[in-house]
Amino acid sequence: MIKGLYETHLPVSNLSNSIEFYKGLGLEFDHQVEDNLAFLWIEKDKSWLGLWKTEKVEVEYHPSIRHLAFEVSIEGMKNSVKWLKDRGYEPRKAFGFEPTEPFVMPNNDYAHAKIHFNDPDGNSLEFICKLENPNKIKERMYFSEWERLHHSL
Numbered sequence: 001m002i003k004g005l006y007e008t009h010l011p012v013s014n015l016s017n018s019i020e021f022y023k024g025l026g027l028e029f030d031h032q033v034e035d036n037l038a039f040l041w042i043e044k045d046k047s048w049l050g051l052w053k054t055e056k057v058e059v060e061y062h063p064s065i066r067h068l069a070f071e072v073s074i075e076g077m078k079n080s081v082k083w084l085k086d087r088g089y090e091p092r093k094a095f096g097f098e099p100t101e102p103f104v105m106p107n108n109d110y111a112h113a114k115i116h117f118n119d120p121d122g123n124s125l126e127f128i129c130k131l132e133n134p135n136k137i138k139e140r141m142y143f144s145e146w147e148r149l150h151h152s153l
Helices: 016-025 074-076 080-086 143-152
Strands: 007-012 028-033 039-042 049-052 067-071 103-107 112-117 124-132
Touching: 007 016, 016 028, 016 039, 049 124, 074 080, 074 112, 074 124, 080 112, 103 143, 112 143
Parallel strands: 007 049, 067 124
Antiparallel strands: 028 039, 039 049, 103 112, 112 124
16 A cells, blocks of 8 residues: 655755755755745655745754655765765764764664754754675674675674
């Protein structure tokens, strides 16, 4: 029945600024509804992000709300910190890891490499990619450590 995620929404205080922010990440603007809602494609004709202009963006952050993770390639992940900084976006500390490079969170047969950052309204954003974990490594580590470990095994 369910084939995937088609849309998700985030609250923003300034629709024009937020449209430009997300276009800078590579999302494609599709359309705007009046002056309070805009849609941008995450994957063209597959999934999009709705940005809702509201005065209620000050909702306290919790991981269950105001969070969106974008899937990226492993190569994209390797270059993510530089890619973000080159475009004026600032990676942030997450799960105890400084934003100097992506980090890895293992889970039995697979793991996820990730880096976190915020949009102008403090919505939590993340780049993430899935990794194989054939050795069932359990400890969290920076991505460079993960790569060194896997090359030495």
